[in-house]
Amino acid sequence: MTPPTPAGVHALAFDVFGTVVDWRSSIIREGRRLGDARHLQVDWARLADSWRAGYGPAMDRVRKGEMPWTNIDRLHHMILDRLLEEFGVRGLSDEDKDQFNRAWHRLTPWPDAVAGLTRLRRRFLLATLSNGNVALLVNMAKHAGLPWDCILSAELARRYKPDPEVYRMAAELLGLRPEQVMMVAAHKGDLRAAAAVGLRTAFVTRPLEFGPDRKPDLAPDPAFDVFATDFLDLAAKLGVR
Amino acid sequence: MTPPTPAGVHALAFDVFGTVVDWRSSIIREGRRLGDARHLQVDWARLADSWRAGYGPAMDRVRKGEMPWTNIDRLHHMILDRLLEEFGVRGLSDEDKDQFNRAWHRLTPWPDAVAGLTRLRRRFLLATLSNGNVALLVNMAKHAGLPWDCILSAELARRYKPDPEVYRMAAELLGLRPEQVMMVAAHKGDLRAAAAVGLRTAFVTRPLEFGPDRKPDLAPDPAFDVFATDFLDLAAKLGVR
Numbered sequence: 037m038t039p040p041t042p043a044g045v046h047a048l049a050f051d052v053f054g055t056v057v058d059w060r061s062s063i064i065r066e067g068r069r070l071g072d073a074r075h076l077q078v079d080w081a082r083l084a085d086s087w088r089a090g091y092g093p094a095m096d097r098v099r100k101g102e103m104p105w106t107n108i109d110r111l112h113h114m115i116l117d118r119l120l121e122e123f124g125v126r127g128l129s130d131e132d133k134d135q136f137n138r139a140w141h142r143l144t145p146w147p148d149a150v151a152g153l154t155r156l157r158r159r160f161l162l163a164t165l166s167n168g169n170v171a172l173l174v175n176m177a178k179h180a181g182l183p184w185d186c187i188l189s190a191e192l193a194r195r196y197k198p199d200p201e202v203y204r205m206a207a208e209l210l211g212l213r214p215e216q217v218m219m220v221a222a223h224k225g226d227l228r229a230a231a232a233v234g235l236r237t238a239f240v241t242r243p244l245e246f247g248p249d250r251k252p253d254l255a256p257d258p259a260f261d262v263f264a265t266d267f268l269d270l271a272a273k274l275g276v277r
Numbered sequence: 278m279t280p281p282t283p284a285g286v287h288a289l290a291f292d293v294f295g296t297v298v299d300w301r302s303s304i305i306r307e308g309r310r311l312g313d314a315r316h317l318q319v320d321w322a323r324l325a326d327s328w329r330a331g332y333g334p335a336m337d338r339v340r341k342g343e344m345p346w347t348n349i350d351r352l353h354h355m356i357l358d359r360l361l362e363e364f365g366v367r368g369l370s371d372e373d374k375d376q377f378n379r380a381w382h383r384l385t386p387w388p389d390a391v392a393g394l395t396r397l398r399r400r401f402l403l404a405t406l407s408n409g410n411v412a413l414l415v416n417m418a419k420h421a422g423l424p425w426d427c428i429l430s431a432e433l434a435r436r437y438k439p440d441p442e443v444y445r446m447a448a449e450l451l452g453l454r455p456e457q458v459m460m461v462a463a464h465k466g467d468l469r470a471a472a473a474v475g476l477r478t479a480f481v482t483r484p485l486e487f488g489p490d491r492k493p494d495l496a497p498d499p500a501f502d503v504f505a506t507d508f509l510d511l512a513a514k515l516g517v518r
Contacts, residue, residue, distance in 0.1 A: 174427045
């Protein structure tokens with residue numbers, strides 16, 4: 037059971053990749069489209085999974101100071117260049133690669149996301165709090181019709197989640213105390229890091245984030261303030277009709 | 278005559294105080310409300326003008342390094358404390374003062390602003406680019422229904438306009454070249470500084486910004502790319518119907 041909704045929450049800060057948007061099927065779809073246009077034989081599902089798998093280690097290199105600050109667009113492009121080599125994809129122009137890299141700006145929301153956010157926005161200030169860079173998040177919002185009040189990104193702190201500076205920055209920029217901000221994410225590590233600096237937390241399950249064959253950790257955890265199965269359920273749990 | 282619309286503009290970056298919202302009549306209205314509630318005799322128009330007049334010099338102290346980085350909410354509060362003394366206003370609680378200081382979060386848009394932005398948003402990415410802090414701009418947008426795609430603030434660069442870093446930051450965060458961003462403002466100094474780093478410029482006249490008795494500089498200037506008398510006129514000049 038979800039405990040009673042924490043009082044005094046003014047803003048919801050959302051993780052985006054996996055929590056708001058279905059990156060995997062979006063990247064596979066864009067890959068297939070590129071493959072058809074350029075007559076490529078590629079396992080796009082495996083490429084999508086590898087692309088995503090490269091993202092954590094790349095950010096970790098930045099977090100540990102092994103690389104200077106590098107935004108997600110550039111990290112994605114570095115990983116893509118390596119994967120195209122690994123997958124034996126040849127003959128793509130620089131423009132093809134740039135265009136494919138920007139598939140991350142065009143990810144499709146989960147079916148409940150726009151309706152759920154629209155409902156939540158009646159009561160709360162809605163911000164992104166993503167490792168995606170500002171341009172990526174703004175373009176995605178425009179493309180997908182995501183009704184954010186504010187685009188906040190790790191890029192503004194020049195630190196990646198789960199570094200505590202990112203969560204603290206969000207509360208500060210919104211002029212709120214940490215406990216007035218609730219982090220919403222499908223990933224427990226993100227929520228644990230947010231809770232460690234005093235934010236409230238809502239765990240939203242996204243069972244298909246990694247595709248039909250991989251089962252993410254979907255178990256409710258009493259360490260988090262709210263448990264929800266999608267954004268409409270989150271609105272209901274937060275008392276917004 | 279306005280020259281032809283510059284091609285390749287993707288985003289419009291808006292000055293806010295005076296360009297999007299009518300700070301003067303909003304502050305006077307909130308002052309009168311406070312005065313009625315607390316039985317104060319104050320010339321609220323003169324107080325509003327003095328408050329606004331204190332803002333440039335306060336930012337200049339930050340810009341010159343005479344003060345550490347201080348956001349607009351705090352600068353406004355410092356100016357307000359001084360003015361309440363000067364105007365002989367006594368007996369306000371800290372909560373009254375905080376609440377009045379936050380009148381800047383509740384400024385009313387010019388009558389054409391929401392309709393004009395809504396129209397412009399069909400074609401362009403719309404961002405604020407204001408010296409107001411993020412929280413102020415987000416709360417104002419929520420209060421007034423301003424349809425921004427992105428809240429950008431001088432606070433993110435920890436520099437105040439017209440320092441060039443602020444304009445450069447806007448283009449960088451949006452992933453655009455400077456010439457793909459058009460600064461929209463009712464103030465020529467803001468536009469000149471934006472143009473100096475390569476942004477396009479639109480001058481929108483706001484004849485009543487400083488009240489009926491003060492006439493701002495409203496003359497078209499060929500140094501700017503577009504001249505418009507309000508945001509609906511701006512939409513027309515930019516070819517958005």
